[in-house]
Amino acid sequence: MNLSFSAHIGTMTGPTANGDVPTSKFLNRLTTFPTVSTGIEALKSNPVMAAPLAVAKRTSLLFATPVFPLASLSYFMLEPLIEPIMKKLDTVAHDSLSRIESTWPLIKEQPEHIKAEIEYLVLLPWTKSKEQKDYVSSTYTDEYSRCGKGGVMAKGRALICTQLIVLSDGLLWIKSLLNGGHGRKPVAVKTQDIKPDSVMFSAIYRSLWRSIGRYDSNYEFDLQVAEMRKQRAYVPADKPPPTIFAIRCHPKADQVCAELDEYFFKNWPWKDKATAQQFLRSETNRWACLALPNARDDRILDSVRVNTLLFLLDDVAEAMSLSEGQALYKRLTPIALGKALPDRNDPYEWMTYDIWKSMRATDPELTEVVWQGALLCITAQVDEARLNCPDLGSLLKHRAKEAGIAFVAAVMRYSQGLHLTPDDITSISDIHTTYALLGVTVNDILSFDKEIRALRLNPTEGAQILNMTQALANDTELNYKASKRVLWVLCREWEVRHQQLVKERMQKKGVSKDLERYLEGLELVLGGNEWWSWRTERYQEKGLKMGE
Numbered sequence: 001m002n003l004s005f006s007a008h009i010g011t012m013t014g015p016t017a018n019g020d021v022p023t024s025k026f027l028n029r030l031t032t033f034p035t036v037s038t039g040i041e042a043l044k045s046n047p048v049m050a051a052p053l054a055v056a057k058r059t060s061l062l063f064a065t066p067v068f069p070l071a072s073l074s075y076f077m078l079e080p081l082i083e084p085i086m087k088k089l090d091t092v093a094h095d096s097l098s099r100i101e102s103t104w105p106l107i108k109e110q111p112e113h114i115k116a117e118i119e120y121l122v123l124l125p126w127t128k129s130k131e132q133k134d135y136v137s138s139t140y141t142d143e144y145s146r147c148g149k150g151g152v153m154a155k156g157r158a159l160i161c162t163q164l165i166v167l168s169d170g171l172l173w174i175k176s177l178l179n180g181g182h183g184r185k186p187v188a189v190k191t192q193d194i195k196p197d198s199v200m201f202s203a204i205y206r207s208l209w210r211s212i213g214r215y216d217s218n219y220e221f222d223l224q225v226a227e228m229r230k231q232r233a234y235v236p237a238d239k240p241p242p243t244i245f246a247i248r249c250h251p252k253a254d255q256v257c258a259e260l261d262e263y264f265f266k267n268w269p270w271k272d273k274a275t276a277q278q279f280l281r282s283e284t285n286r287w288a289c290l291a292l293p294n295a296r297d298d299r300i301l302d303s304v305r306v307n308t309l310l311f312l313l314d315d316v317a318e319a320m321s322l323s324e325g326q327a328l329y330k331r332l333t334p335i336a337l338g339k340a341l342p343d344r345n346d347p348y349e350w351m352t353y354d355i356w357k358s359m360r361a362t363d364p365e366l367t368e369v370v371w372q373g374a375l376l377c378i379t380a381q382v383d384e385a386r387l388n389c390p391d392l393g394s395l396l397k398h399r400a401k402e403a404g405i406a407f408v409a410a411v412m413r414y415s416q417g418l419h420l421t422p423d424d425i426t427s428i429s430d431i432h433t434t435y436a437l438l439g440v441t442v443n444d445i446l447s448f449d450k451e452i453r454a455l456r457l458n459p460t461e462g463a464q465i466l467n468m469t470q471a472l473a474n475d476t477e478l479n480y481k482a483s484k485r486v487l488w489v490l491c492r493e494w495e496v497r498h499q500q501l502v503k504e505r506m507q508k509k510g511v512s513k514d515l516e517r518y519l520e521g522l523e524l525v526l527g528g529n530e531w532w533s534w535r536t537e538r539y540q541e542k543g544l545k546m547g548e
Contacts, residue, residue, distance in 0.1 A: 238481060240488035244495050245527030252297060253289035256304055260285040263305070268312060269347050282538035284308050290528030291408065294521060295415030302359045303415040309355055310374060310404060313348070317381050318454060325382035336371065359414065366414040373407030386466050395471050400436040402466075403443050409435070412521045418514040428505060428519070434498040435522050439529065441491050444468040445484050446533040449540070498523070 250256070261280055270276040288304035295303050313332075317325035328348070334340040335349050336356045342349035359367040380386065380402035389395040400406075409432075413420070448469040455465055473483040502519050505511065533539055 236482070236485060238485065240485070241492060243527055243530050244492075244499065245523045245530075247290070247527040247531045248293035248524060249286075249528070250289040250293045250295055250300055252300060253286060256289060256300055257283065257285045259301070260304055260308065264308060264312070267347055267351060278537060282536045283532075284311055284536070284538060287311075287529070287532045287536070288411075290532050291525045292412055292415045292521075293524055293528065294517070295412075296417060299362060299415050299417070302355065302362065303411050306355050306359060306370065306374075307408070307411055309351065310377065310407065313378065314381060316348070317378075322382050322384055322387075329378045329382060333375070336374075363414060363417065365419070366410070366417070370407065370410040370414050373404065373410040376401050377404040377407045389466060389471070392468065392471055392475065395466065395468060396437065396440060399440045399444065399466060399468065403440050405436045405439045408439070408525055409522065412525055413518060416517060416521065418518045418521070420512075420515060420518060423510070424512065424515045424518075427508075427510070428515075431498065431501045431505065431519065431522070434494050434501060435526065438491055438494050438498065438526050441468055441487050441494075442526070442530050442533060445487050445491075446530075447539045448480070448484070450538060495526075498526075 264285075265276055265280060268276075268279075270279070285304050285308050288307040289300070291307075292300065292303055313328075317328060320328065332348060332352050335342050335353045338353075338357060338360065342353040344350050356367070356371070359370065380398060383398075383402075386398055386402065389398055412418075444467045448465075448467050451465050451467055468487060469480055469483050472478065472486060473480055476483070476486075478486065502523075505519070506516070
C-alpha cells in the first residue's frame with residue numbers, strides 16, 4: 001500500500017470492501033490546475049519538505065498496517081451511511097471549481113503567465129499614465145509640425161487639433177469596448193483616417209474642422225456614399241405615377257355620347273361592320289366629354305362632334321398616300337368654310353358642312369379660331385415634311401401640329417365661350433409650350449402600339465410612324481418599353497413646370513376671368529386626354545374600363 005502524498009491525492013477514502021478505491025472528481029479536477037500541480041511537485045522536490053514527507057511515510061507504515069484490518073471492517077460497516085454524503089460533497093466541490101474556472105480563466109494559465117498578468121495589473125495606473133502622456137505629446141508634436149511651427153497661433157491651432165484627435169480616439173476606444181473589444185490600447189487615429197462608422201463624431205468633426213481649415217472631404221464623401229446606399233435602387237416600372245392634373249367629365253356625357261354614337265354609327269361610311277363596332281367600343285365621343293368638362297350645355301354637342309370628325313378623318317388619311325390625303329382635305333376645306341355646298345351623297349362632305357355650319361351659327365368668331373387649329377392639323381397630317389424629321393426637336397414641332405394640340409385648345413375656348421385678347425395669348429406662350437409638349441408626348445406614348453398595328457395592316461405613306469417613342473428608341477438604342485418610361489418622366493416634369501408657369505402668370509396683373517378659366521381648361525384637357533388614352537380600345541387592344 002503506497003501512502004505517499006502524490007499517490008493518495010486522488011483518493012476520497014480508503015479501499016472499499018471489494019478492493020476498489022473510490023476516486024474524487026474534485027481532487028482530480030484540482031490537480032489539473034497548473035498552479036496546484038506545480039505546487040505539489042515543488043513540495044516534493046524541496047529539500048526542506050523531503051524530511052517531513054519521509055517521516056510521514058514511515059509512520060503510516062508503522063501504525064497503519066496493524067490497524068488496517070480493523071479500519072477496513074469499520075468502513076465496511078459505515079459505508080452505506082458515509083459514501084452518499086461524501087459523493088455529494090465531492091460533486092458540490094467539483095461544480096464550484098467549474099464556476100471558478102469559467103469566471104477566472106486565468107487560473108488555468110501557467111504560473112509564469114499569471115505572474116506577468118498580476119505584474120501588469122499592479123503597474124497598470126503608472127503604465128497607462130505614461131502611455132497617454134506619450135500619446136498626447138506625440139499627437140501635439142505632430143499637429144504642431146503640421147501647423148507650421150509659427151508661434152502662438154500655430155500652438156493654439158495645434159492644441160485644438162490635438163483635443164479633437166484625442167476626443168475622436170476616445171470615442172472610437174469606447175466603441176471598441178461596446179463591440180466586445182478589450183479596449184486595452186487605444187490606437188491613435190488621425191482625422192483623415194476616421195470612417196463613417198464614427199457617427200457620434202461626425203457633427204463635431206464637420207463644424208470644428210471646417211472652422212480651423214482642416215476639413216477632410218473624403219470623410220464627408222464616405223458619409224454621402226453610405227447614405228446613398230440606403231436608398232432604393234432604380235427598378236423599371238411600365239406604369240408611371242398618376243398625373244397631377246384634375247380629371248373630370250362633363251355632367252351630360254352619357255346623354256351626349258349616346259346621341260353621337262348613334263349619329264356616327266349610322267352615317268359614317270365604315271369599311272365594314274367590325275370597324276363600326278370597334279368605334280363604339282373605343283368610346284371616341286367620350287374623349288371630348290373628359291377633355292371639356294366645363295363646356296356649356298348648349299355647346300357641348302358640337303364641341304364633341306367636331307372633335308370626333310377630325311378623329312375619323314385622320315383614320316381615313318392614314319390609309320391613303322400623302323397625295324390622296326392632300327386631295328381629300330383640299331376638297332373638304334371650302335365646304336367647311338361654307339364657300340361650297342356639299343354632295344349629300346358623300347358623308348365626308350355633308351357631315352363636315354353641317355358641323356361647321358352649326359358652330360358658325362353659334363359663335364362665328366370662336367369657330368374661326370377652331371377652324372385655324374383644324375387647318376393646321378389636317379395640313380400637317382398630309383405634309384411630306386412628316387417623312388423628314390431627323391431629330392426630336394423637329395419631330396416635336398411637327399407632331400404638335402398634326403396631333404391637333406392648337407385645335408383642341410381652340411375647341412375648349414369655343415365650348416366655354418372664352419374670348420382672349422392678343423396680349424393674353426402672348427403672355428401665356430410658355431404655358432402653351434408645355435401644354436403642347438405634354439399633349440403630344442402622352443399621345444405618342446399611348447397611341448404608339450396602335451400606329452404599329454396600322455402600319456403592319458396597311459403600310460401606306462400616311463401610316464408611316466412619326467412618334468416620339470420610336471425616335472427616342474432610335475437615338476438612344478433603348479427598346480420601346482424603356483423609351484416610354486423615359487418619356488413618362490419627361491411628362492411628369494413638364495406637368496410640374498406647367499403648373500409653376502400657370503401660378504406665376506396668375507400672380508401677375510391683367511388676368512381676366514376668361515383667361516383664368518382658359519388656363520384651368522388646358523389642364524383639364526391634358527388630364528382627360530391621359531385618362532381616356534389609357535382606357536380606349538382605339539389605342540389599347542385591352543384597355544382599362546372608363547370607370548377604372
